[in-house]
Amino acid sequence: MLANLSLIASRTVSHLLLAIPAILLSFLLALPLGWFANRYRWSRATLLTAAGLLYAIPSLPLFVVLPTILGVGVRDRINVIVALTLYGLALMVRSAADALASVGTPVRLSSTAMGYGGGSRFFQVELPLAGPVLLAGLRVVSVSTISLVTVSSLLGVDNLGLLFVDGFQRGIMAEVVTGIVATVVLALAVDGLLVLAGRLMMPWARVRR
Amino acid sequence: MKTRIAAVLAAAVLALSACSSANPMGSASTAPSGSASASGGTALVIGSQQYYSNEIIAELYAQALEAKGFTITRQYQIGQREVYLPELQAGKIDLFPEYSGNLLQYLDKSATAKTGEEVLAALPAALGSSLRPLTAAAATDQDSYNVTKANADKYGLASIPDLSKVGAGLTVCANSELAKRPYGPPGLKSEYGLDVEVIPVEDSGGPLTVKALKDGDCLTADIYSADPSIAANGLVTLSDPKSLILPQNVVPIASAKVNEQAASVIDKVSGSLTTADLVSLNALSVDQQQSSAVIAKGWLTSKGLLS
Amino acid sequence: MNYFVEAFAWISDNLYGSNGVLARTWEHLWYTVVSVVLASVVAIPLGYLVGHTRRGRGLVVASSGAARALPTLGVVTLFGLIFGIGLLAPLVALVLLAIPSVLAGAYAGIEAIDPRTVDAARAMGMSEWQILARVEVPLGLPLLLGGLRSASLQVVATATLAAYVGAGGLGRFLFLGLKTQDYPQMLASALLVMALAVIVEGAFEIAERVAARRLHTT
Numbered sequence: 068m069l070a071n072l073s074l075i076a077s078r079t080v081s082h083l084l085l086a087i088p089a090i091l092l093s094f095l096l097a098l099p100l101g102w103f104a105n106r107y108r109w110s111r112a113t114l115l116t117a118a119g120l121l122y123a124i125p126s127l128p129l130f131v132v133l134p135t136i137l138g139v140g141v142r143d144r145i146n147v148i149v150a151l152t153l154y155g156l157a158l159m160v161r162s163a164a165d166a167l168a169s170v171g172t173p174v175r176l177s178s179t180a181m182g183y184g185g186g187s188r189f190f191q192v193e194l195p196l197a198g199p200v201l202l203a204g205l206r207v208v209s210v211s212t213i214s215l216v217t218v219s220s221l222l223g224v225d226n227l228g229l230l231f232v233d234g235f236q237r238g239i240m241a242e243v244v245t246g247i248v249a250t251v252v253l254a255l256a257v258d259g260l261l262v263l264a265g266r267l268m269m270p271w272a273r274v275r276r
Numbered sequence: 277m278k279t280r281i282a283a284v285l286a287a288a289v290l291a292l293s294a295c296s297s298a299n300p301m302g303s304a305s306t307a308p309s310g311s312a313s314a315s316g317g318t319a320l321v322i323g324s325q326q327y328y329s330n331e332i333i334a335e336l337y338a339q340a341l342e343a344k345g346f347t348i349t350r351q352y353q354i355g356q357r358e359v360y361l362p363e364l365q366a367g368k369i370d371l372f373p374e375y376s377g378n379l380l381q382y383l384d385k386s387a388t389a390k391t392g393e394e395v396l397a398a399l400p401a402a403l404g405s406s407l408r409p410l411t412a413a414a415a416t417d418q419d420s421y422n423v424t425k426a427n428a429d430k431y432g433l434a435s436i437p438d439l440s441k442v443g444a445g446l447t448v449c450a451n452s453e454l455a456k457r458p459y460g461p462p463g464l465k466s467e468y469g470l471d472v473e474v475i476p477v478e479d480s481g482g483p484l485t486v487k488a489l490k491d492g493d494c495l496t497a498d499i500y501s502a503d504p505s506i507a508a509n510g511l512v513t514l515s516d517p518k519s520l521i522l523p524q525n526v527v528p529i530a531s532a533k534v535n536e537q538a539a540s541v542i543d544k545v546s547g548s549l550t551t552a553d554l555v556s557l558n559a560l561s562v563d564q565q566q567s568s569a570v571i572a573k574g575w576l577t578s579k580g581l582l583s
Numbered sequence: 584m585n586y587f588v589e590a591f592a593w594i595s596d597n598l599y600g601s602n603g604v605l606a607r608t609w610e611h612l613w614y615t616v617v618s619v620v621l622a623s624v625v626a627i628p629l630g631y632l633v634g635h636t637r638r639g640r641g642l643v644v645a646s647s648g649a650a651r652a653l654p655t656l657g658v659v660t661l662f663g664l665i666f667g668i669g670l671l672a673p674l675v676a677l678v679l680l681a682i683p684s685v686l687a688g689a690y691a692g693i694e695a696i697d698p699r700t701v702d703a704a705r706a707m708g709m710s711e712w713q714i715l716a717r718v719e720v721p722l723g724l725p726l727l728l729g730g731l732r733s734a735s736l737q738v739v740a741t742a743t744l745a746a747y748v749g750a751g752g753l754g755r756f757l758f759l760g761l762k763t764q765d766y767p768q769m770l771a772s773a774l775l776v777m778a779l780a781v782i783v784e785g786a787f788e789i790a791e792r793v794a795a796r797r798l799h800t801t
Contacts, residue, residue: 071567116784123736123780125743127757128773132586132766142359210652217654221761223326223354228656233353235660237328237562238483243664247657254652358764449668449749453762476758477668477749484748488668493749 071242075230075249082226082253086213089148093155093208094201100156101163102189114160121157126150126218147219154215155208162204166197195269202265206258213254217246227253318345320533323360323369324352327480328568329417329502329558333373333526333549335572340545341538343582352568356453357382365406370531371542376412377522378419379529381458392416392523403529410528410539413546415554417502418524419459421448421514424489428512435515437468442495444471449488450498452476459521467518472496486511502551504559526554548579589767590774602755608775610751614742615783618674619735622681627727630689634723635715640690647683655680659744668749673742680741681734688730692723724794732787739780743772753779 104111129150139145170193178192194201220228227250234242320341324334331352338348351369354360357379363369376395380387383402389395399409423433431442439446454460455474464470477485481499486509489497496514499506501524506513526549528542553575560571576582598604633643655676662672696719704718746754753772760769 074567119736119784120777120781123740123777125740125754125757125773125776127743127761128769131761131769132773140359140363142354142363207651210648214652214654217656220353221326221355221656223359225353228654229353231654231657231660232326233328235484235664236326236479236482237565238664239562239565240661240664241565243657243661247654247661250654250657251649251652255649258648258652356762356764451762452746452755452759455759456763456765475668475749476746476755478747478758484663484668488749491667493668 071245075227075245078225078227078229079249079253082213082216082250085144085147085151085216085219085224085226086209086257089151089155090205090209090212092148092152093159093212094205096152096156097159097163097204100160101165101167104160104164105167111164115164118157118160121153124153126154126215127221129153130219130222142222142224144224147216147224150219151212151215155212158208158211159204162201162207163197166200166204167193169200170196198265198269202261202269206261209257209261210254213257214250217250319347319349320370320538321349321351321368322371323350323354323363324373325360326353326355328561329500329554330373332557332561332568332571333554334371335568336545336549336576337371337373337528337542339569339572339576340541340581343576344537344541346538346541364529364531365404367406367531367533370533371538372529374409374527374529375417375524376409376527377524379527381522385458389522390519392525395522396525396527399527407529407531410530410534411543411546412525412527413549415502415526415549415551416524417500417526417551417554419450419454419457419498419521420501420506421496421516422489422499422506422511423496423514425510425512427495433512433514435517436464436470436520437517438514439470439472439496440468446470446472446496447475447494448472448496448498449475449477449485449494451478451480454498463520467520481505502554502558504555504562507555508559508563545576545581548581586766586770590770593767593771594775604756604771604775607751607753607755608779611739611742611753611776612779614670614674614677614745614750614752615735615738615779618677618738618742619681619685619731621674622678622685622734623731625678626682626685627689630686630727631693631715631720631723634690634693635711635719637694643686643690647686650679651683653679655741655744656747659747663748670745670750672748673745673750676744677738677742681738684730684734684737685727686730688727688733689723691730692726693719695726696722721798724798725791728787728791728794732784732791735783735787736780739783740776743776 100114104114130147133150134140134143134146137146137149174192174196175188178188183192216226217228217231220226220232227246230246230249231243234240234244234246322334322338322341324331334350334352338350342348354363360369360372361382364372376392376399380389380395380398380402384398387395387398387402389398396409396412403409421436427433432438433441448454448460450460452474455476456462461472461474464472475488475494477488479485481497481503483505485497485499486505488494489511490509497511499511501513505511526546528546530539530542534542557571557575560566560574561568566574573582594604600606629643633639653676658676658679659673662675666672666675700722701714701718704714709717742752743754743757745752746758753775756768756772756775759765760767760772
């Protein structure tokens with residue numbers, strides 16, 4: 068395994084280049100959707116059911132069908148990132164909706180009374196307060212996305228999943244195990260970074276305990 | 277609070293940009309075909325299938341070309357023909373080791389070629405104007421139906437038609453696409469009158485397929501002829517009297533960017549590659565777990581092709 | 584858009600037979616049920632233990648997070664190499680996939696109960712087992728059902744990987760369609776999996792409503 072360290076490293080970088088944009092995009096896109104679901108209650112059930120359905124789409128067909136819609140190659144980075152974003156979005160919308168809902172009307176009303184307008188109220192009051200729940204959702208999305216990237220290796224996209232596919236064909240169990248371990252370690256590392264970022268950005272959230 | 281967010285975001289952006297500039301692997305979306313230098317240039321992209329043996333062959337070409345001063349970008353482990361052939365035709369990939377029979381059948385479903393020479397003769401027309409086959413190697417690697425020695429002795433199996441002696445319930449462990457291939461169940465039915473069911477195992481005749489065969493989960497298995505596991509496990513390859521399975525010579529497919537100099541380097545490699553060589557190279561990969569780069573270097577050096 | 588029409592046509596053409604849509608869908612559903620049940624056998628008692636005793640939570644949460652990070656394709660190929668072709672390898676992978684959600688549902692359900700309710704039960708003289716069985720399990724049911732629902736959905740979506748190592752399920756159509764560039768077949772398998780997901784969602788929705796009504800905790 069040590070001999071292949073550079074291979075693992077380059078696959079890891081490729082893996083991250085696919086996962087991170089998707090995670091960020093899911094988060095950024097889920098916020099307005101979650102806000103919408105929260106503000107207009109009638110849309111909540113529909114949006115959440117749609118999200119559930121989206122998550123149920125098996126990943127491999129999505130990776131193959133998207134290119135015909137997007138007009139890019141199957142192995143193109145953009146194809147994989149869009150597919151991953153859709154899954155991340157499906158998971159994150161519910162979190163975002165729940166997170167913003169947890170802020171509560173009293174807080175919203177009092178902040179309006181204090182003079183916060185719509186936009187600044189969202190960014191300076193609701194978003195920070197929804198932070199911890201949003202972070203929890205983001206952590207689930209990041210772990211799930213990093214794990215899901217590996218499926219695209221069946222199509223030849225460069226990522227840690229290629230280690231399973233190659234190890235499988237050649238019967239080298241160590242390679243498969245390395246692929247699995249590397250993916251898990253990567254997911255846990257990113258998760259740790261998110262927790263760290265959360266603590267830095269929301270120091271008040273720790274006081275609750 | 278705002279300064280904190282800004283600080284974290286700035287750190288993240290810095291980290292990400294460092295990552296992306298350090299990324300050594302080219303991706304499919306950034307096609308390095310670059311400037312349109314008329315002579316074809318010294319930078320080429322070599323691809324391979326998602327099959328370790330094919331990757332070894334691609335690496336042989338890659339290193340031989342690099343020794344002669346070419347700059348090679350590698351795009352290995354691409355899924356299947358439907359994915360890489362369009363990229364080849366679009367000029368995103370310049371060289372690809374292929375297998376003559378399967379390629380012909382894929383490009384021209386109605387092809388009637390039967391022998392190795394006929395297949396190679398029919399290829400240029402099937403490939404069209406943007407691609408051309410270079411000299412084929414003597415090495416072949418084709419699908420083959422294999423049974424365990426025990427079963428071969430028990431039922432007296434030496435060729436595919438002998439399978440009728442076993443009776444009903446014939447099974448073959450193979451990649452799922454065999455079910456649709458002309459040399460799969462459809463061909464077995466029309467040429468030999470056999471009803472065979474495919475049990476899909478997606479490891480291209482690899483260890484799982486071999487294990488299934490030995491465990492008795494299937495009667496036959498589709499294992500590529502250059503796979504060292506056939507000899508290693510004492511498997512019996514059934515002969516194919518009606519040439520249902522087309523011969524598969526290793527033949528590199530080149531785009532217009534591959535100039536005469538590159539072609540001659542590639543041809544020299546192909547010219548030295550025999551089936552026995554391919555089997556031993558595969559064995560190094562599977563048994564010694566060596567990487568394709570190491571295997572390629574060893575073989576090229578032994579043949580004096582790296583100087 | 585044309586593909587959708589072709590996909591439906593493909594489905595209606597291939598309904599019957601041992602390799603047909605109905606047979607494979609049933610297999611797929613069966614794999615899902617078995618995986619979630621097996622996962623529950625491990626996860627529910629463990630979750631109740633953690634939730635009730637309030638001990639071991641950190642360890643359970645951490646290993647649960649690690650299990651969630653396991654790439655299912657990797658696990659299927661690994662166990663495939665160990666166990667050979669057939670259902671065993673994917674089953675292990677699917678059970679591992681399902682455990683985190685069920686576990687979380689189990690302990691979250693109990694943790695969400697107002698501690699005063701539990702104290703009151705203790706004051707009434709109930710033993711720890713009785714508290715668990717008569718108070719915590721029923722009150723924790725909604726969140727447990729939520730966990731089971733989430734697990735089932737994940738398994739339905741992922742059980743397609745069973746076909747990678749020679750087992751059955753809707754993944755058969757997926758891989759065959761993928762390897763032969765048969766878009767209608769591939770799309771059909773995706774649609775069937777989604778339909779199955781909708782049915783599973785619906786079943787759990789009903790189950791959750793029934794549970795809520797019986798516990799008067801809507």
